[in-house]
Amino acid sequence: MQIQDLPYPDPGVPDARSGPRFLWWLFRNQLSGQLRALAWGLLHFFAVASLPFCVGIGVQAAVDRSGSRLALAGGLLALACAGNAVGDTFLHRAAVTNWITAAARVQQVLARRAAVMGSVLTRRVAAGEVMAVSTGDVEKIGWFVEALSRFTAAVLTIVAVCVGLLVLQPALGVIVVVGVPLLALAVLPLLPHATRRADAQREKAGRATELASDTVAGLRVLRGIGGEELFLDRYRHASQDLRHAAVRSARMWSLIAAVQVLLRGVLLITVVCYGVHLARAGRIAVGELITVYSSVMLLAYPLRHFEEIAMAYSFSRPSATRAARVLSLERATDTSGAPPAAPPTGDLYDPVTGLLAPAGRLTAVVCGDPDAAGRLAERLGGHAASAARDGSVLLGGVPLDELPLDSARGAVLVQDKDPVLLSGTLRELLDVPASGAVGAREALEAAQCEDVLAALVQGAAAASDPMDALITERGRSLSGGQRQRLSLARSLVTDPEVLVLDEPTSAVDSHTEARVAQGLRALRAGRTTVVFASSPLLLDRADQVVFLHDGAVVAVGGHRELVRTEPRYRAVVAREDRDDLKDVEDLRSLDDLDGLNGLNGLEELEEIEETA
Structure with a gap:
């Protein structure tokens, strides 16, 4: 796999049982790239390691005044330099390729898991942690996977050099063979402390990221209530905690680096002192002494990879563990491996609450608890984690959790209270999987988006065609009601078999809400809503109103009928614990729109007040 071939057609099924298993899965899936990097790494490191032997041959040839051996040393030195240049160049290319492709594979499997989990993901895992996994953690995981091949090449080179020194000069070779493993393993006692500090730094980084994303997402609300300074102070404290944790982690890694430098110096001094003693005694030649000295000097280069692999593993292990935790999450109705099936049709029934939405009709659900209403909306879409435990929602008598994921999502679309608008043009926003029966213009008209289109055309990113107007990230340049109506238009374009809307007009004024209700009913005629x-x-x-109380259906009928017969329904609809001004406007709008016969809207409100 090359960088130009990304993304992967199929990134595979990750082993998410633990962080180390996930890292091993990534390594196995990059075996060809790892072997390529290993081959170039061996060429590079062996070329570097051969330089002292070439220099030793040349020095000894000069001492012995041998022109042929001096020429041979020069040729070998040139060959080693060429191998070093070629090996280093292609090792870097292979290493970067392995890093990027490993990070891309992780991002793809994370994106697929997020698509499967949907809105359940951020209720199981903090949003800041999800962001940290998909950004910084991906880079650290790719770093470790890429470093493995270079570390393996370094180990093989060190072994080869030690064996060569033993053969060339056993007396000094023994010192090197004993000292190098001690030098490589000296950092092991310090690694647990470094790992703990790295874990603490990562935890604080996730907390700071979560605070930052929450503050930015709610900045408009915070400014409205004057609370931005409070949240900024919290972020400042979290940022300072992260800084202190990063400094403590850096101190430990600097200590590890200092120990490595100190021990390398001790080994070099020992080899030089003993080598000079042997040379003065005539037991070794000058060229051999220079070869051993240069080899020990150059061994510092591959030995640095021991420190790097330890650091990479310490940083990537908690990152891989967090990624594995996200990837191990299961959707209660996850049947993505099942063959495609045609979406079923028919009535939508929830066995837990007893809610029945007849096919082809508009059903309104009233629930006094907004959180319970949100959970029920998720259940109707098959997204709730409790679906497997409590029983799946039935569509046309078919359980949603027995359907393939694509079929279930094609059959039921849920628009929650706070839908997200992605940045891009309006045309791109409405370019969603759809049946083709509802056009973008029809959906925008039904959602009463005329003023939104006008605002987009006249905005900073003005365009002659409203469909080409740019929408900023999450629609921040639009009001809450405008975002709601654009989200509704997007859902209407999709034209699913069943459309579930959770408070789609809560931020819209009464007159616009009345027109939205009329447009929604007309456009969704014959479809279940x-x-x-x-x-x-x-x-x-x-067409019918279903009233839920304490998690169960207690009344079904028309709005006016339930107002007369069900006091609890009246209490929720009239919002008796709030200001009734909007209800007065709503009922007047009803009178103006429908010319109601019988019970007048204002008389209805008076009846509600008398009952209260």
Whole structure:
């Protein structure tokens, strides 16, 4: 796999049982690239290691006044330099390729898992941790996977040099053979301390990232209530904690590096002192002494890879563990390995609450607890973690958790309370998998987006065609109501068999809400639609209203019927514990729109107040 071939057609199924197993899975999937890097690494390191032998031959030839051997030494030296240049160049290319392809594979499997988990992911794992895994952790994992081949080449080179020194000069070779392993293993007692400090740094980095993302996402709200300084102070403290943790970690790694330098110096001094003694006694030639000295000097280069692999593993192991934890998460209805199947049709039924949404009709659901309404919306889409335990939602009598994931998502689309608008043009925003029965213009008209289109055309990123207007990240340049209506238009374009909307007009004024309700009903005619709402404007437009209390259906009927017969329903719809001004506007709008016969909207409100 080369960089130009990315992304992978199939990144594979990761081994997410533990961090080390995940790293080993990555290594095995890059075996050809690792072998290529190993081969170039051996050429590079052996060329570097051969330089002292060439220099030793040349010095001894000069001492012996042998021109032929001096020429031979020069030729060998030139050959070693050429091998060093070629090996270093292609080792770097292979190493970078392994790093990038490993990071790309990790990102792909993480993206696939996020797509499978959907909105459940951030409820199982903190959003800051997910961001840290998909950014910094990916780089650290790729670093370790890439460093393995270079470390292996360094180890083989060190072994070869030690064996060569033993053969050339056994007396000095024994010192090198004993000293080099001690030098390489001297850092082991310090590694647990370095690893713990690296783990603490990573934990604090995740916390700081989570605080930063939360603060940026809620900056508009924070400014509205004057709380931005409070959250900024929290981030400053988290940032300082991270800085202190990073300094403590760096101190430990600097200590490890200092120990390596000290021990290399001790080994070199020992070899030089003993070598000079042997040379003065006539037991070794000057060229052999220079060869041994130069070899010990140059061994510092491959020995640095012991320190690097220790650091890479210490940083990548917790990163791989966090990535494996995310990848091991399972969706209750994860049947992605099943063959494709046609989405079923029919009534939507939840056995837990008893909610029944008849096929082809608009069903409004009223629930006094907004959190319970959100959980039920997730269940209807097959996203809830409790689906396997409590029983799956049925669509046309078929459990959603028995359907392949693509079929389940093609059949039921859930738009939550806070849908995300990705940056790009409006045309790109509405370019989603769709049946083709609903066009973008129709969806925008039904969602009452005329003012949104006008704002986009007149904005900073103005365009002659509103479809080419740019939308900033998460739609931050738009108001809450405008974002809601664009999200609704995107859902309408998709035109799923079942559309579940959780408070789709909570940030919209009453008159616009009435027009949205009318457009939604007209565009979704003949399709199953479930709307979680408490606004009389939406409820009155529904074919039926289902009222849930304490997690179960307690009443089903029309909006006006339930207002008359169910006090608990009246309490939720009238928002008796809040200001009733919006309800007055809603009911007046109903009168203006429908010319109600019988019970007048204002009389209905008076009846609600008298009941309360």
